[in-house]
Amino acid sequence: MVKTTIGAIVVAATAGILAQQAKLGYDDTPMQPNGRWHIHDGTRPQPAVVTPAGPVATPPPSDAVVLLGSRDDLGAWQMMDGKPPSWTVSDGVLESGKGFIRTKAEFTDFQLHVEFATPSTVKGDSQDRGNSGVFLLGKFEIQVLDSFQNPTYPDGQAAAMYGQFPPLVNASRRPGEWQSYDIAFTAPRFSTAGALDKPAVVTVLHNGVVVHNATPFWGPTQHRRIDPYTPDTAKGPIALQDHGNPVHFRNIWLRSLKSEV
Numbered sequence: 299m300v301k302t303t304i305g306a307i308v309v310a311a312t313a314g315i316l317a318q319q320a321k322l323g324y325d326d327t328p329m330q331p332n333g334r335w336h337i338h339d340g341t342r343p344q345p346a347v348v349t350p351a352g353p354v355a356t357p358p359p360s361d362a363v364v365l366l367g368s369r370d371d372l373g374a375w376q377m378m379d380g381k382p383p384s385w386t387v388s389d390g391v392l393e394s395g396k397g398f399i400r401t402k403a404e405f406t407d408f409q410l411h412v413e414f415a416t417p418s419t420v421k422g423d424s425q426d427r428g429n430s431g432v433f434l435l436g437k438f439e440i441q442v443l444d445s446f447q448n449p450t451y452p453d454g455q456a457a458a459m460y461g462q463f464p465p466l467v468n469a470s471r472r473p474g475e476w477q478s479y480d481i482a483f484t485a486p487r488f489s490t491a492g493a494l495d496k497p498a499v500v501t502v503l504h505n506g507v508v509v510h511n512a513t514p515f516w517g518p519t520q521h522r523r524i525d526p527y528t529p530d531t532a533k534g535p536i537a538l539q540d541h542g543n544p545v546h547f548r549n550i551w552l553r554s555l556k557s558e559v
Contacts (some may be wrong), residue, residue, distance in 0.1 A: 320326045322424060323451030327522045330462065337522055338451040343469045345416045345452060350505035353476045356411055358551035365401060365536065366392055375399050378537070383536075392538075392547040394430055400537040405435070406485040407555040410536065411478065416444035418474025422543075424450040428473065429541035431460065434483050437518035437525075438498055438518030442545060445470040450557035457504040460519045465502070465509035477505055478547070482555075485532050486515075494527045 323340030335342050358364050365374045372383045378398045385395035416428025428444030438459070445456035445468055452464035457479065471477050480503040487496040497514040511549040518525040538547060 302444055319445050323424040323454070324522065330524070331516050334474055335449045337524065338454055342452045342464065344449065345455070345464050345466065348467045348469050348507060350469045350471065350507050355413065355473065355549055356478065358411070359553065362553045365552050366390070366547060374401055374403070376402050380500060390548055394538070394540055394543070394545045397540050398537050400535040402434060402535070404533050404535050405552065405554060406533050408483055409553040409555060410434070410481040410483065411549065411551050412547065413478045413549045414442055415476050415478055416473050420444070420473050423448060425454060427543065428545055429543045430545040431539035431541070432479060433537035433539065434481070434500065435485060435531060436537045437531050437534055438500070438515050439519040440479060440481065440502060444473050444538070446472050446533060457502060457509045459500065459510060459513065459515060461521070461524060462519065463510065463513055466511070467507060467509060469504040469507040469509060479504060486527055488529045488532055492529045497527065498531070
């Protein structure tokens with residue numbers, strides 16, 4: 299009798315946890331290419347939490363292109379339609395505004411450093427909490443989100459390859475604290491006929507902690523789907539997302555990388 303009661307309690311508790319996780323995401327989206335999880339699957343295991351070292355600003359190396367520095371200069375940026383940026387910058391800190399912002403220049407293979415901070419005053423939960431994104435070539439998103447004690451679908455949390463792979467661990471700092479992404483990215487390669495030879499590959503450090511290790515993208519990222527590779531994804535800008543949440547950025551720089559010789 300006691301065993302049955304305890305077992306029933308465990309089963310009920312487990313069912314409640316799974317139901318709560320499922321509400322975080324979706325179960326009606328396509329399966330990911332490896333057939334293991336739905337895109338934005340709320341029942342996917344949450345990454346383990348690790349505590350990163352204290353915030354350290356990383357100055358640009360001598361060969362870097364400074365996209366956002368100490369001066370209030372948005373000369374490297376434009377809106378997606380080519381108009382001047384509607385986002386505001388003060389004391390070298392960029393605040394998200396209406397619409398996506400992108401670099402005027404386009405890139406292929408690079409090392410990218412981005413520092414960001416989600417609001418110190420917490421409002422909302424899951425995806426409605428400090429949401430933005432860093433789009434590589436304008437197509438491949440590394441998610442920006444306040445993921446400090448904020449459960450969401452794992453492939454949509456901070457540092458996720460959005461809709462594809464959660465970070466290996468959750469290395470998020472507290473809301474309002476400056477955080478960093480250090481990204482090494484290799485653009486996809488295509489044959490002369492336009493067929494995909496090699497997918498895009500990314501390595502990401504979140505606050506100095508490796509969260510993706512030379513991981514291929516299945517394709518360009520979208521909400522609730524994964525787009526196919528096309529030759530126009532071989533080159534593109536760096537873009538920052540407007541998701542209706544206030545997010546700050548600073549100290550953004552990029553180093554173009556050459557192929558091994």
